[in-house]
Amino acid sequence: MAQGDGGPVDLFVIGGGVNGCGIARDAAGRGLSVCLAEMGDLASATSSASTKLFHGGLRYLDYFEFRLVREALVERETLLRAMPHISWPMRFVLPYHRDMRFEAATPAARLLARAMPWAKGRRPAWLIRLGLGLYDGLAPRRILPGTRSLDLAQGAEGAALQPQFRRAFEYSDCWVEDSRLVVLNARDAAARGATILTRTRVVSARREDGLWRIETQDTESGARRIHRARALVNAAGPWAGAVIEGVLGRTTGDRVRLVRGSHIVTRRLFAHDRCYLFQGRDGRVVFAIPYETDFTLIGTTDIDHPDPDTPPVCTEAERDYLIGFVNRYLRRPVTPGDVVRSFSGLRPLHDDGAASATAASRDYTLRLEAEGAPVLHVFGGKITTYRRLAEAALARLSPHLPGMAGSWTAGVALPGGDFPVDGVAALVAGLRADCPFLTQAHAVRLVRAYGTEARALVAGAQAPGDLGRAFGATLTAREVDWLMRREYARTAEDVIWRRSKLGLRLTADEVAELERWMADRRRGVQDAA
Template sequence: MNSTYDLLVVGGGINGTGIARDAAGRGLSVLLVEQRDLASATSSSSTKLIHGGLRYLEHYEFRLVREALQEREVLLAAAPHIIWPLTFVLPHHKGLRPQWMLRAGLFLYDHLAKRKRLPGSKALNLPGSPEGNPLKPQFTRAFSYSDCWVDDARLVVLNAQDAQARGAEIRTRTRCANLVRKDDHWDAELIQADGSSRTVKARAVVNAAGPWVTKMVENAGLGDKAAGLRLVKGSHIIVPRIHDHDHCYIFQNDDGRIAFAIPYQGKYSLIGTTDVPYDGDPAKVRISDQEVDYLLDLVNGYLAKPLTRDDVVWDYSGVRPLYDDKNANASAVTRDYVFDLDTGTTGNAPAILSIYGGKITTYRRLAEHAMQKLSPVLGNSAPDWTAKATLPGGDMADGDFERFIGELRSRFDWVPTILLERLARCYGTASLTILDNAKSVAELGQEVAPNLYEAELQYLVTHEWACDADDVLWRRTKLGLGMAQDQIDAVHQWFFNQARLGQAAQ
């Protein structure tokens, strides 16, 4: 275990793991610390989209939209098992944005960046079509366009895995309690999972703590220099599937906002998001009754069969750590990322780079830009490299997921289809690590919960930093959504038994 690093990254969300991966790939020694689980806050609470952000065009954020549109193609190639194309249906609402405005926005969306894999937009006639089926009859016209779906928490884990494979040290359940700037390095006090303290040295620090970014600035003794932070809560609800086809809906609202209704985990639809100013503890964020009503009222303005509170089977909320651009409207606050680089007052003083804002779609470019800022400070001249690199599990021939899963079916014909397809979607080629040593379902070990075997749980503990049932059920796999309480309890019990076995071995 090292005690001196080129770079300490604080925060195990998408920005922190993306930067750790990029830095490790440039040959730097990297330590990433996360106070809870990877993707345990904002990065697992997104709308699960890799998208340009059609709505951001109205706020003239053309650079952000263009960069995000470019990244769709890059990320599709990097992780085709957890990212795939999704068609969006935008019904025309006669009382809101006129058709010419929608056409103009979609024209820009189609042409701000080159497209190789995704089709362009087109007009739709809704009556008698699958897209029109769940909607009220007054909606007769719509437009379709393409973006992508992503399993957000898995994207974070894959970046952490790749960072580790390239030499980075990843420490979850480890809190950075204090930073002290010395002449040529930072002393960082880390509080580990068992409560013990460890002090490390780092030539530079990346503060990717998300909603806690200003707290880390204060821990570094720079509280008077902190940039403005705007916390905005985004909440989502999960309901039984509202339509039979595999497209997503984007619904306009009369307050200028939009909401998505996205096919989710087979049997459900994900609806969101809200934009609400937030000033509480980011670790305790919860959806409010007003937000549930807001989302239901919005989608019920379009659906022929309205939803009620009884249809909500699950919900989640996250806090977006946005740069405070002083906009009075929370929905209009910039989603672009902002860097605050502090290099001290002397020539050799260690730097700290604090990150505000950002979208999951542009995390890779954010990481690249962060390293471009830090490389001169660290004396590292390694070139940018992530644009053409796959993520763990994404190294399948030509990025062709369908061909890969066909090969899996042929090779592992004893694996139930529902299990095989889920493993392929979660782990891509890394699913071979779970399956290769077995020749029957029985050799996968105990079925701890439906469709969840010991072989997979052991893989998650060994390779993905899973420490408890919540890590597995709500972030690594999302299986908790379809489980009864006794089945969830069985997974908790498995982890409890593993901990006891580990203690006994000591």
Template structure:
């Protein structure tokens, strides 16, 4: 386990007034986890609660990119793009195992945007973030480029530019692990059900969503990082109205069998002036997304609609030589983004993806996080704690841009050198399995492989390249409690396992993976 502070024993939580903290972060998505990490590293006594699994909702339902947001240039959001491009470099430095460069091909369609506009936008994109480590953009002739072979023959010209891929749910969990290892208390599957605000502190009631147990904590301040539930937490739980408008927007993605063999991704211009990505995904698949649809209802119940599936298929079929249809879709997912809207625009696409922080100090402080995106989560956390630290004490110095996330200390030689070293030390690992483990865990992979000399010594084989040792590691160190946690957030192995194999994971986890691995009974 991550220690009693990181996974606080249940018995004390059954007692009233069972904890006193400097800061309680409500919401275990990327913003909440990032703030908890930053706060713990500043010496504050921090707790984080999340009603589901860590990264359960919006943060694991993204397009999985660390990017500046090329299309935001059309809305003149130069500040947001610059901030995101600068952060792209920082995150690539602190998490080189779960974040890596990717090149995107944009075929040119004259009727949608003139070539000069795209060239100008890419020039800005290359330079707004300073001189970064990624290759700059360039024009290409599609017929002579490997990415052109999958496209319609009438598409002649295109552009290539760089951004980064991220294992989104793992980014959340790694921030939470680092927070816990720095002293934070992390409660997953724990809902904030009441918050009484007083002059000097908050009295907060928390409830386990597993067994319904309730306990009380006191905290000097609260961060409301509840994502799509941000207004509900203010209005219903906290008992005071939000001062900001939050619009819920659903973004959906579809996954289909791999549509091309190369490692380039595509960004397609659509007739509604949005863009749609088609990205190599989990070796055998292509990820296509996303939509922007206004949403009402419970964000936890968001699903991809047939109309969105049709929209995404139609969008890529304007470009690919071989068409894809709803029957080809093997998996879908949808997430609800809480967009902060100060404009009068009713367009979901036009609403800013930038964040806003609202600090209310009329009594005990509450800081509300509105909006945001994966790429800027760390910068958001720094700004949040720069505002809260003077009120709470602790070290006011920002530090998170210099310290690697867990597993990210792979060395200056880079990921390929780290992977080669891993394969030398564990030569019995299949090549694709070694790559996946290195990409998911970085140097923390030793917690899974240490002491093993063969695949058999990793314990029960569930299917694909998932073995009992990995599931044990995830349950003991990463708060995974269900097969869904393991197969769809900590990894995406649900795409590789049959329904029977997925049920086997669920059953064995429900029974506590009772049988120890060979030679590990004393662990």
């Protein structure tokens, strides 16, 4: 039998990805009572499997999606200021060659074919420079430097490339720790009064007496609970359609197009800190990005995926496609043996009828059903524009939630992000002054994960043993306990792949020991309760 929970909340959010947690945080900060339910761990699907970039989307200019690109470009610096620990500027190198082409089906390619038929679908250097100038100029920049040309014979950027690449363009975008972004939004939402329920599946939602009656089930204990809410948000990502048809029992003309994006991780392929943007003969682009100090992240693919309940995996064909793609540029070829990990995620795009997965719009679509208690459905979106999506979602709901305060999130720091964009080195120095036993690498990792909260995490420790059991790769019991108490982590997988990327460095035995320790810790907490 389901247990009731008392009075209604203003807003109930289904989905603990970046959009759901961003909406919950924004709503809680406006004075609304909020409850969010996520059927797995926070960021356990799309939001932990991105290419981990805050970027405008240079290739979207080929589709003339200027509004989307401009909004994302404006957001880069807004987000940098709010989370300088988990996001930072990055320079992107676009090697030029004469055969650089448009994807055949893009609006820009069709326009070029009519205006300059002699180009035969190629991108002249002047046209690329013009596009990058537009990319720089669509939004003001105060932190990120603009585009410049590179002579690849003169710098480290060219040393990793085949000798025929002599010229490149360099421009700015940003890196972000995607799954930590989600968790920090959830934490800030909770600090502002929201209830965050992980491992909680929404079984049904029906309108009743002018409210939503929502039944949830704890996926570990099986316990069921009834919630009531004045408004509902469906931010279930790949499962948004399943929520409409299964949870709400409704039909809709809107459809989710699932596009699988796969990545591979290799040992470090080049010595510098620039990212490469490579363009293929098929008109697609692939990134090769410095990753976790000792690795390179390569991605992504764009392939239609059948359904959300079929787990996305990077197939051998996708792995080989990515390897073949970068090997047309790199001096030292990558082999399958160089791949240390692969991962794949689903982009839940609004189905706009595009001919290919690559051409499908990355813009977000909001659909409001306002008859009776309102429900807002969220389709699509980019991680870069999650905050603007949340503002737009609440603007749509505002007539149904009177008394809601105005927008507030622009530039407001996430937990640990209350320091200047260029302040990481000072935080690391302060952390090592407090705890001289920390290595430089350990201190940098803690600051990059926790920002100003890193000091609280290690407070009082005078020797390595004060941080408790060492699980390997600088992960200690003190940190794991922090993640379990404050960041909703319950399993080793939560810790090593979403709260961090230490799974790249831990052995199978170390992971198993971490899992046992966390299970014992959970049992101890349950017994104490």
